Amino acid sequence: MCINDRARYLVRNLTAQExxxxxxxxxxxxxxxxxxxNMAAVDGxxxxxxxxxxxxxxxxxxxxxxxxxxxxxxxxxxxGRIRDLTSVAPMALHYRTADKISGFEVLLAxxxxxxTGVWTSGADLRIGLAPEKTSQADSQGKWTIxxxxxxLPEKVSWFHLETGHLKPAPxxxxxxxxxxxxxxxxELEEDLKQKGYPYPEWPLTVAGKVxxxxxxxxxxxxxxxxxxxxxxxxxxQTQSQFGSPVITPDxxxxxxxTYTGGSWADPNFIVHVDLATGAVSxxxxxxxxxxxxxxxVSSRGRVLVKRYRFEDGDNLIGPATPEYWLADPATGAxxxxxxxxxxxxxxxxxxxxxxxxxxxxxxxxPDRNAxxxxxxxxxxxxxxxxxxxxVPGILFDSRHIWVDQQAALVYIVYEGQxxxxxxxxx
Numbered sequence: 001m002c003i004n005d006r007a008r009y010l011v012r013n014l015t016a017q018e019x020x021x022x023x024x025x026x027x028x029x030x031x032x033x034x035x036x037x038n039m040a041a042v043d044g045x046x047x048x049x050x051x052x053x054x055x056x057x058x059x060x061x062x063x064x065x066x067x068x069x070x071x072x073x074x075x076x077x078x079x080g081r082i083r084d085l086t087s088v089a090p091m092a093l094h095y096r097t098a099d100k101i102s103g104f105e106v107l108l109a110x111x112x113x114x115x116t117g118v119w120t121s122g123a124d125l126r127i128g129l130a131p132e133k134t135s136q137a138d139s140q141g142k143w144t145i146x147x148x149x150x151x152l153p154e155k156v157s158w159f160h161l162e163t164g165h166l167k168p169a170p171x172x173x174x175x176x177x178x179x180x181x182x183x184x185x186x187e188l189e190e191d192l193k194q195k196g197y198p199y200p201e202w203p204l205t206v207a208g209k210v211x212x213x214x215x216x217x218x219x220x221x222x223x224x225x226x227x228x229x230x231x232x233x234x235x236x237q238t239q240s241q242f243g244s245p246v247i248t249p250d251x252x253x254x255x256x257x258t259y260t261g262g263s264w265a266d267p268n269f270i271v272h273v274d275l276a277t278g279a280v281s282x283x284x285x286x287x288x289x290x291x292x293x294x295x296x297v298s299s300r301g302r303v304l305v306k307r308y309r310f311e312d313g314d315n316l317i318g319p320a321t322p323e324y325w326l327a328d329p330a331t332g333a334x335x336x337x338x339x340x341x342x343x344x345x346x347x348x349x350x351x352x353x354x355x356x357x358x359x360x361x362x363x364x365x366p367d368r369n370a371x372x373x374x375x376x377x378x379x380x381x382x383x384x385x386x387x388x389x390x391v392p393g394i395l396f397d398s399r400h401i402w403v404d405q406q407a408a409l410v411y412i413v414y415e416g417q418x419x420x421x422x423x424x425x426x
Contacts, residue, residue, distance in 0.1 A: 005415065006371065006395075007095060007096060007097065007393055007394040007395070007414065007415075008093060008094060008095045008096065009094055009096075010086070010091035010092065010093055010094070011091060011092055011094055012089060012090070012091045012092060014085065018085065022081065022085070025081065026051070029074045029077075029078075031049070031051070031060070031074065031078060032051060032058040034060050034074065034075070035060075036060065036061040036062070036063075037060075037061070037062040037063055037064075037065055037073075037075050038061075038063050039063050039064040039065075041063065041064045044063075044064040045064060046061070046062065046063050046064070047061075047062040047065060047079055048060065048061055048062070049062065049078060049082070062075050062078075062079070065078070065079050066079070087136070090138060092140070093106060093109055093140045093141070095393070095394065095419070096393040096394075097391060097392060097393040097394050097421075099393075100392045100393055101391070101392065101421065101424075102422070103421055103422030103424075104419070104420075104421050104422075105141075105142050105419065105420045105421070106140065106141040106142065106417065106418075106419055107141050107142050107143050107411075107418045107419060107420050108127070108141045108142075108143050108145070108161070108417060108418040109139070109140045109141045109417040109418075110137075110138070110139040110140075110141075110145050111132060111134040111136065111137060111138045111139075112131070112132055112134055112137050112139075112145075112150050113129045113130065113131055113132050113145075113150065113152060113416075114129070114130045114131075114132050114416030115127055115128065115129060115413050115416055115417060115418045116128040116129065116130050116156050116413065116416075117156070117158075117175055117350075117402075117413060118402045118411040118413055118418060119158075119172040119174060119175065119402055120402055120404050120411065122406075125160065125161075126158045126159065126160060126169045126170075126172060127158065127159055127160075127161060127418060128156050128157070128158050128171075128175065129152055129156070129157060129158070129159055129166075130152065130155070130156045130157075131150075131152040131153075131154070132416065137150075141417070141418070143161055143164075143418075144164055145161065145164060145165070145166060146163075146164035146165055147164075147165055147166060150166075155179070156178075157171075158170065158171045158172070158175075174350055174351065174353070175349070175350050176201060176202040176205075176349075176350065177201060178200070178201050178349055179201070180201060180210070181205075181210060181226075181228070183210075183226060183227070183228045183229075184210055184212065184226050185216055185226075185232060187215075187216055187217075188212050188214050188215075188216045188224065188226075188232075191214040191215045191216070192212070192213075192214050195214070195241075197213070197214075197243065199244075199245065200348050200349050201349075202349075202350070202351070203246065203247065203295065203296070204245060204247055206247050206248075206249060206250075206251040207251050208227065208228065209225055209226065209227050209251065210225075210226040210227075211223065211224065211225055211226070211245060211247050211254065211275075212224045212226065212245075213241075213242040213243065213245050213256065216232060216234075217232075219234060219237065220237075221237065221238050221239075221240065221241045221242060222234045222235070222236065222237040222238070222242070223235045223236045223237075223242055223245070223254060223256065223273060225275065234278075235254075235273060235275055235278045236273050236278045236279075236280050238258050238280075240258050240259050240260075240261075240262070241258060241259070241264070242256045242257070242258055243256065243257045243258065243264070243292065244256060244257045244292040244293050244294075245293070246293040246294075246295060246296055246303050246329075247275075247296075248296065248303075248329055249296065249298070251275060252274070252275060252276070252329075252330070253272055253273065253274065253275060253329035253330055254272065254273040254275055254329070255270060255271070255272050255273075255283065255293045255303040255305070255327060255329050256270070256271055256272075256273065256293070257269070257270055257271075257291055257292045257293060258270075258271060260287065267287040267288065267289065267317050268287065268288060268289065268290055268291040268292070269282060269283075269285065269286075269287045269291055270282070270283040270285050270291050270292075270293065270305055270327065270334075271283060272327070272329045272330075272332055281332050282332065283305075283327045283329075283332045283333075283334055284327075284332055284333055284334045285305055285307060285325050285327065285334045286307070286318075287317060287318070288307045288308060288309055288317050288318025288319070289308070289309040289310045289313075289315075289316065289317050289318050290306070290307070290308050290309070290310075290318070291305065291306070291307045291318075292305065292306055293305050293327075294306050294324075294341070294344040294345065295344050297326065297344075297380060297381075298359070298380070299358070299359035299380050299381035300326060300380075300381060301328075302326040302327060302328055302329075303326070303327045303329055304324060304325070304326060304327075304337075304341065304344050305324070305325040305326075305327050305334070306322055306323070306324055306325075306341070306345075307319065307322065307323045307324075307325060308320075308321070308322035308323065323336055324336070324337055324338075324339075324341050324383075325337065337383060338383070339382065339383025339384060340365075340378070340383055340384060340385040341383060342363070342365045342385070343361070343363040343365070343378050343380075343385075343398050346397050346398050346399050348399050349399065350399065352378065352380075352398055353398075353401070353402060353403060355377045355378075355403075355405070356405070357377075358381075359379065359380045359381040360377050360378065360379050360380070361377070361378045361380060361398075362375075362376075362377060362378070362398070362401065362403045363375075363376060363377070363378035363385060363398040364396055364397050364398045364400070364401050365385060365397070365398075366395040366396060366397060367395075368395060371392070371393060371394075371395065372390050372391060372392045372393065372394075372395075373390070373391045373394060373395055373396055373397075374387045374389075374390050374391075375387070375388055375389050375390070375391060375401070375403075375410060375423075376388040376389075378398075388423060389423055389424050391410075391412075391421060394412075394414060394419075396412055396413075396414055400412060400413040400414065401413075403423070405423075408422060408423040409421070409422060409423065410422075410423050
């Protein structure tokens with residue numbers, strides 16, 4: 001068995017000759033009598049060797065033993081032998097979830113590519129794919145890609161999978177491009193990357209205009225409006241930095257976070273900006289170690305803001321348990337709201353998939369302590385999550401699902417593989 005992660009593993013049966021050779025080597029080197037190996041290293045690779053028999057077994061911990069003969073010890077030889085056994089023959093992929101619920105399927109798992117998205121409408125099923133570098137091609141799952149010389153574009157592209165072959169397909173409208181338009185200055189994009197601001201593209205594009213925060217043309221830390229055929233327009237500037245921008249769908253207002261001192265370690269607060277005049281005013285939310293807009297709540301016409309304090313330190317400001325506020329970007333008024341907000345924490349490369357009913361969406365909320373994920377319908381207006389089913393043994397979020405409600409099927413993108421589970425009401 002080769003454990004891939006908590007949700008899945010690779011396994012195969014050894015041949016009689018392989019087992020005999022390994023068993024003889026383990027006995028000859030008295031591996032079961034080895035103690036733990038603790039090398040003086042804080043990074044690298046750690047292994048555990050587990051040998052079970054009728055009388056119990058033996059577990060050996062190894063910290064950075066090396067592989068094969070690189071470490072010059074029995075430990076390194078042991079790791080090398082086990083690693084060789086995992087590579088000389090194909091291993092079967094198995095998800096632990098398949099042991100816990102019926103109707104769970106691995107649809108596509110190919111080492112040559114990574115599944116990045118899935119979309120379906122009736123009989124039209126499309127898969128987003130990106131190339132993976134691999135030394136050994138291995139395709140498993142219910143669907144197999146037969147293309148031997150698989151050549152994918154460098155960026156994510158969408159396909160149909162028909163009779164084992166990939167056929168190019170249009171990108172679904174629900175998956176907007178993650179690439180900045182050509183008229184956005186590269187200097188501004190590089191500034192954002194250096195500061196580590198991975199803002200999704202679609203919420204910052206309104207009526208053909210693109211909005212950015214950052215430094216451009218020796219002007220530091222400003223809010224910019226970018227339009228095709230026109231030069232960048234600086235809307236507002238700050239003496240600190242702007243972050244977490246949310247643009248209202250009518251293109252009238254922006255809500256941003258900033259700070260009071262010299263860095264993001266200082267108390268944060270929220271401002272709203274008139275995009276026409278550049279006027280900047282505070283929103284009525286108290287300072288805290290962290291205060292940041294999460295996204296636009298269309299059913300309420302407000303910006304959702306999260307406010308909380310650091311877990312530890314000397315200068316703790318704000319609530320220990322996060323607060324959530326609804327802010328009016330036009331007036332600056334704000335109020336605390338209660339409910340479930342996990343889907344807004346995933347404000348990323350696409351919007352949530354609409355469900356039946358007004359202001360309702362399909363959502364997935366992982367529970368890391370229980371190692372399971374709740375799938376259900378999220379009421380955006382009232383911030384209520386109604387579970388439909390629980391998927392045990394695997395963690396995923398709303399960005400990585402697509403629900404075919406008519407067929408009662410849920411498609412899940414997990415670590416580059418495409419899974420499917422039949423929907424069952426609780």
